[in-house]
Amino acid sequence: MEIFQIKGLSIRVHPTFLLVLLAYGILGLITQALLIFALVIGHELAHLLTAKAYGFKVVGLEIFPFGGAAYCDDLFEGRKIEESIMAVAGPLFNFLLLFAAQAIRWQGYWSGGSSEEFIRINFWLAAFNLLPLLPLDGGRIVRALFSDVFGFVRTTKVLARCGQAFGIILIILGLIFAGKGNSMEGIITLFLLAGFFLLSGNKEIASARITFLRQLTRKKEELLSKGFMKSKVLTAYTETPLIRIIEELTPDRYALIHLPGKEFQVERTLTETEVVEGMMRHGIHYPVGKL
Structure with missing residues (x-):
């Protein structure tokens, strides 16, 4: 009040x-x-x-x-x-x-x-x-x-x-x-x-x-003004819901999300921006592998 x-x-x-x-x-x-x-x-x-x-x-x-x-x-x-x-x-x-x-x-x-x-x-x-x-x-x-x-x-x-x-x-x-x-x-x-x-x-x-x-x-x-930024890497299964990844994001580092294949080799890499935009479009429980 x-x-x-x-x-x-x-x-x-x-x-x-x-x-x-x-x-x-x-x-x-x-x-x-x-x-x-x-x-x-x-x-x-x-x-x-x-x-x-x-x-x-x-x-x-x-x-x-x-x-x-x-x-x-x-x-x-x-x-x-x-x-x-x-x-x-x-x-x-x-x-x-x-x-x-x-x-x-x-x-x-x-x-x-x-x-x-x-x-x-x-x-x-x-x-x-x-x-x-x-x-x-x-x-x-x-x-x-x-x-x-x-x-x-x-x-x-x-x-x-x-x-x-x-x-x-x-x-x-x-x-x-x-x-x-x-x-x-x-x-x-x-x-x-x-x-x-x-x-x-x-x-x-x-x-x-x-x-x-x-x-x-x-x-x-900050990324645009400095031209660089500290980053962190997360690895997630394709079935992992987006909310689980969102909760791992931190204020001072830009995240890259690796999606491994059957042989645990990285098949795709998503940015945290793509993950957040995917959450906005599809909801918090949407599997990250479907982005």
């Missing part, structure tokens, strides 16, 4: 974040809720400034319950260095605030419950976001590091499904804690986070397909 725009920058708040604020307000924790909101905004600004430092044009921010995401016109997903550093910038911001607050406490300038709460929230924002699950920052780091090996779409699917599985675990924990009479604050937070992971998993997978198509366009532009 878009809340407002600042100089063309779209600011969106995920519905689960609004539910967290509402729940905390009902429980009389509005000060804590506003502190979380402010720290999450700072967390996202760290992502934004890092993206701008790389020269990416940031078009929007989306705020999640305990983190968020920056969206760019330029393509950074799947790039090892750029996406990793952009992702780690948010948790690093919270760790820096944590250490700064702790240093002030040691000097005796800040004490009491407010300082402890500030440190606690920053710690959990940083630690939680480093979990290797999408759409968290940790998941984006893992995707950046491994999409070149396992393929961008496949890596995104695995990390998003793991995030959804984690959401189910949170639901189970919430039910267990509710049965034991634990605090409503923790129980509500678990359920809201579970909903966030379950809903965002499908969104991540859907956006991965769009990003993948953008990556193809970028690779064509």
Whole structure:
């Protein structure tokens, strides 16, 4: 849900974040809720400034319950260095605030419950976001590091499904804690986070397909501008469905697909462009050998 725009920058708040604020307000924790909101905004600004430092044009921010995401016109997903550093910038911001607050406490300038709460929230924002699950920052780091090996779409699917599985675990924990009479604050937070992971998993997978198509366009532009590009070779049986090959494609290498014959000698070689165009025409389950 878009809340407002600042100089063309779209600011969106995920519905689960609004539910967290509402729940905390009902429980009389509005000060804590506003502190979380402010720290999450700072967390996202760290992502934004890092993206701008790389020269990416940031078009929007989306705020999640305990983190968020920056969206760019330029393509950074799947790039090892750029996406990793952009992702780690948010948790690093919270760790820096944590250490700064702790240093002030040691000097005796800040004490009491407010300082402890500030440190606690920053710690959990940083630690939680480093979990290797999408759409968290940790998941984006893992995707950046491994999409070149396992393929961008496949890596995104695995990390998003793991995030959804984690959401189910949170639901189970919430039910267990509710049965034991634990605090409503923790129980509500678990359920809201579970909903966030379950809903965002499908969104991540859907956006991965769009990003993948953008990556193809970028690779064509890079090939035309440089005149060369790193490549990778895949070997597939003629009966292999196109989707299996698509999931193996990576952001930074152009793929050539060898089709061996009966004697396992290469009879044909297809480019990834031919495979993608074949998928568009015939569907994801079409055998590659029929192209």
